[in-house]
Amino acid sequence: NAGVTQTPKFRILKIGQSMTLQCAQDMNHNYMYWYRQDPGMGLKLIYYSVGAGITDKGEVPNGYNVSRSTTEDFPLRLELAAPSQTSVYFCASFKGQGDTGELFFGEGSRLTVL
Amino acid sequence: AQKITQTQPGMFVQEKEAVTLDCTYDTSDQSYGLFWYKQPSSGEMIFLIYQGSYDEQNATEGRYSLNFQKARKSANLVISASQLGDSAMYFCAMREVGGSEKLVFGKGTKLTVNP
Numbered sequence: 001n002a003g004v005t006q007t008p009k010f011r012i013l014k015i016g017q018s019m020t021l022q023c024a025q026d027m028n029h030n031y032m033y034w035y036r037q038d039p040g041m042g043l044k045l046i047y048y049s050v051g052a053g054i055t056d057k058g059e060v061p062n063g064y065n066v067s068r069s070t071t072e073d074f075p076l077r078l079e080l081a082a083p084s085q086t087s088v089y090f091c092a093s094f095k096g097q098g099d100t101g102e103l104f105f106g107e108g109s110r111l112t113v114l
Numbered sequence: 115a116q117k118i119t120q121t122q123p124g125m126f127v128q129e130k131e132a133v134t135l136d137c138t139y140d141t142s143d144q145s146y147g148l149f150w151y152k153q154p155s156s157g158e159m160i161f162l163i164y165q166g167s168y169d170e171q172n173a174t175e176g177r178y179s180l181n182f183q184k185a186r187k188s189a190n191l192v193i194s195a196s197q198l199g200d201s202a203m204y205f206c207a208m209r210e211v212g213g214s215e216k217l218v219f220g221k222g223t224k225l226t227v228n229p
């Protein structure tokens with residue numbers, strides 16, 4: 001089982017460039033999340049989605065955009081990259097309300113903005 | 115707003131001994147879930163254990179147990195018989211049940227197991 005797949009795993013961007021981090025899950029989960037983890041810190045929520053066509057902001061949404069056109073995919077777009085966006089990005093998914101299980105995480109995408 | 119506090123930036127334990135990692139939380143919700151995740155140096159997030167707010171018994175998963183004290187709003191992780199492979203960052207997290215179901219994370223505790 002693939003679970004949650006993130007691409008790319010590593011990327012270096014120049015200031016002002018844009019890029020999209022891809023996230024796909026094959027578990028038919030309704031809920032999907034994007035977190036960022038700065039060095040030595042916990043995870044902070046960027047955006048989340050409770051189903052296809054529905055997205056909402058988390059704690060740190062500035063500089064990012066998301067879309068959820070299908071249940072499987074939840075891409076995160078960085079517009080005009082800044083050094084402050086240097087971080088490790090995690091995508092996660094969850095089955096949905098009524099389920100007491102865990103969030104499933106992707107392996108992470110390490111982004112460096114120079 | 116939900117908040118998770120982990121007051122131990124780093125902990126050391128001798129191999130084969132038990133260790134407790136502290137976690138306190140703050141929420142006005144009646145229904146919530148508490149989680150512990152392990153993050154080794156390779157970076158992936160590994161789910162360890164879950165405790166629901168209405169669960170009367172403490173959760174256990176192998177060598178991991180969650181010491182849930184609802185009145186004190188604490189959810190400490192106990193690792194018994196520590197192994198060298200337990201050296202990692204450990205994150206406590208809370209999920210609001212209903213709504214976004216998002217996880218709010220603490221800042222983590224770095225555990226080092228000494229031989």
